[in-house]
Amino acid sequence: MQKKWLLVLAVVLILLYPYLLQSTYFRTIGIFIGIRAIVVIGLCLLMGYAGQASLGQAAFFALGAYTSGILTTGYGFSPWLAMPAGISLASLVALVVGWPALKLRGHFLALATLSFGLIVYFLLKQWSFLTGGPSGLTGIPALYVADLRLRTAEYYYLVWMAVAFVAWLSHNIVHSRIGRSLRAIHDSEIAAECLGVDTFRLKLQLFVLSAAYAALAGSLYAHFIRFFSPAAFGFKVSIEFAIMAALGGMASIYGGVLGVATVTLLIEVLRAVVPLVLPAAHAVAAIETTTFGLILVVVFIFLPDGLAGGIQELRNRFNARRTNIVRQAKEAKN
Amino acid sequence: MLTVNGLQVAHGAIKVLHGLNISVEQGEIVAVIGANGAGKSTMLGAIAGIYRPSGGQIVYCGRNVAGQPAEILVKQGIVLVPERRQVFAALSVYDNLLLGAYHRYRSEKHLLPAEISRILEMFTVLKGREKQAAGTLSGGMQQMLVIGRAMMAKPKLLLLDEPSLGLAPLIVREITQLVRSLREQGMTVIVVEQNVRAGLEMADRGYVLERGLVVIDGAAEELLVDCRVQNAYLGRK
Numbered sequence: 001m002q003k004k005w006l007l008v009l010a011v012v013l014i015l016l017y018p019y020l021l022q023s024t025y026f027r028t029i030g031i032f033i034g035i036r037a038i039v040v041i042g043l044c045l046l047m048g049y050a051g052q053a054s055l056g057q058a059a060f061f062a063l064g065a066y067t068s069g070i071l072t073t074g075y076g077f078s079p080w081l082a083m084p085a086g087i088s089l090a091s092l093v094a095l096v097v098g099w100p101a102l103k104l105r106g107h108f109l110a111l112a113t114l115s116f117g118l119i120v121y122f123l124l125k126q127w128s129f130l131t132g133g134p135s136g137l138t139g140i141p142a143l144y145v146a147d148l149r150l151r152t153a154e155y156y157y158l159v160w161m162a163v164a165f166v167a168w169l170s171h172n173i174v175h176s177r178i179g180r181s182l183r184a185i186h187d188s189e190i191a192a193e194c195l196g197v198d199t200f201r202l203k204l205q206l207f208v209l210s211a212a213y214a215a216l217a218g219s220l221y222a223h224f225i226r227f228f229s230p231a232a233f234g235f236k237v238s239i240e241f242a243i244m245a246a247l248g249g250m251a252s253i254y255g256g257v258l259g260v261a262t263v264t265l266l267i268e269v270l271r272a273v274v275p276l277v278l279p280a281a282h283a284v285a286a287i288e289t290t291t292f293g294l295i296l297v298v299v300f301i302f303l304p305d306g307l308a309g310g311i312q313e314l315r316n317r318f319n320a321r322r323t324n325i326v327r328q329a330k331e332a333k334n
Numbered sequence: 335m336l337t338v339n340g341l342q343v344a345h346g347a348i349k350v351l352h353g354l355n356i357s358v359e360q361g362e363i364v365a366v367i368g369a370n371g372a373g374k375s376t377m378l379g380a381i382a383g384i385y386r387p388s389g390g391q392i393v394y395c396g397r398n399v400a401g402q403p404a405e406i407l408v409k410q411g412i413v414l415v416p417e418r419r420q421v422f423a424a425l426s427v428y429d430n431l432l433l434g435a436y437h438r439y440r441s442e443k444h445l446l447p448a449e450i451s452r453i454l455e456m457f458t459v460l461k462g463r464e465k466q467a468a469g470t471l472s473g474g475m476q477q478m479l480v481i482g483r484a485m486m487a488k489p490k491l492l493l494l495d496e497p498s499l500g501l502a503p504l505i506v507r508e509i510t511q512l513v514r515s516l517r518e519q520g521m522t523v524i525v526v527e528q529n530v531r532a533g534l535e536m537a538d539r540g541y542v543l544e545r546g547l548v549v550i551d552g553a554a555e556e557l558l559v560d561c562r563v564q565n566a567y568l569g570r571k
Contacts, residue, residue, distance in 0.1 A: 180432065180433055183424055187423050188416075188420040188421075190384065191421075191422065192433075194404060194414040195433055195437075196404060196408030197436055
């Protein structure tokens with residue numbers, strides 16, 4: 001099947017989803033997939049294309065959510081103004097954090113971003129006067145367009161419009177001179193530098209962009225869920241984002257979305273099934289963690305390019321087989 | 335064209351170059367030879383702006399460029415081909431060549447397809463492989479590709495780090511001829527080699543480095559028969 005048709009099929013499915021599954025539960029899952037997809041697309045750009053590991057994306061997600069939450073509940077801002085404010089703050093923080101952190105490479109960068117994520121998480125818990133502490137923020141306003149309140153179905157389309165915008169922007173970046181340079185950095189940073197690519201600047205720009213994506217997702221999350229606590233932005237969430245990117249295929253924007261959908265649905269299935277089999281209190285969390293570990297092992301062994309890579313390989317095989325059949329038919333005819 | 339005076343470079347606490355002096359005239363091919371760890375690649379990296387010198391001068395076309403970053407030096411015509419080839423494995427041959435012209439992509443975008451065709455005419459082994467992933471090329475082809483990629487940057491001073499590393503003798507001969515042909519195009523070349531014979535055979539002059547200092551220098555032909563070079567690097571007693 002042509003790539004174009006796969007994309008059309010995916011768009012049709014996304015558009016019809018709220019009508020095919022009309023319950024609020026399924027629509028909410030659709031919204032969560034969209035919100036997480038925005039974060040993971042940024043992560044795919046950073047990890048898959050530029051080869052920079054980040055384990056602190058949940059912190060930028062939190063900055064977007066909390067800025068929106070604090071500005072709207074505490075200072076009377078319109079959510080539509082609070083959203084760009086959150087994106088700007090997260091971008092600025094990414095610039096400050098990325099400046100020293102992106103001079104580190106490989107595991108050290110992953111550790112630096114992980115530490116940043118932990119610092120933000122603890123600050124969210126400690127700064128009760130601003131963030132509400134461990135209890136979190138409540139009473140965050142819903143989004144309105146004119147006088148129309150965006151309920152689940154409308155919110156679903158808003159989120160997926162944001163996903164489409166982020167995917168379109170990322171697609172253009174990947175297929176530009178910058179995208180080529182990013183893949184060059186991924187393969188050999190030294191060789192890219194030798195050709196005059198300002199590798200540090202490019203990595204920093206991408207880090208800031210991925211933080212901006214995460215903050216946008218955070219704001220959308222805040223105005224949808226309308227109540228949250230620091231637990232929604234912990235280390236585990238950063239790891240989940242990384243797993244989603246790895247499962248979908250880090251060097252593919254659409255793979256990222258696929259990874260998010262798969263992991264989110266898997267979590268929902270586990271939450272429904274595990275209590276029936278294992279009634280112990282922490283069984284779901286334990287099984288989730290184990291499953292994520294297993295997914296990573298399986299992906300690294302059998303699908304190093306993720307689901308997107310696996311699908312591409314299947315397409316290649318299918319096309320090769322079809323070419324073979326056509327050739328054999330021609331030979332038989334002759 | 336290039337004068338390096340008292341160049342000092344350290345990697346962390348380890349000092350690699352201890353006041354190195356070399357000079358290169360316009361249109362020359364200069365070989366820098368020496369054992370592993372002598373500081374050859376570090377010297378090239380410092381000239382290309384990859385490593386920041388802790389002392390000394392790098393005077394290029396009358397200006398001290400020591401400490402300037404690579405992206406500035408590439409625009410001024412200093413381009414390094416790093417060791418172990420380092421193609422962008424996931425990218426096609428065409429995209430690798432296109433990246434060579436990174437710094438002038440915006441201003442000269444319309445000229446680049448013709449320039450890539452010219453490079454492919456020069457490196458015939460790459461012709462017809464434009465869409466092939468660079469990582470799937472043979473070692474010799476990859477070496478040709480990285481030299482072609484560097485030529486897309488229009489260098490005045492080309493720095494080649496171990497171009498013969500891990501290649502069959504026949505390919506090394508081809509690379510030698512190729513490097514010589516670059517001079518005819520007005521390029522100045524510094525080639526760093528552990529393969530002493532290959533390095534000196536392609537060069538006009540040579541420098542022998544030991545522990546971050548030049549210990550012998552002279553015409554390449556003379557160095558090839560110099561008993562100190564022969565004893566130390568060519569296995570003759």
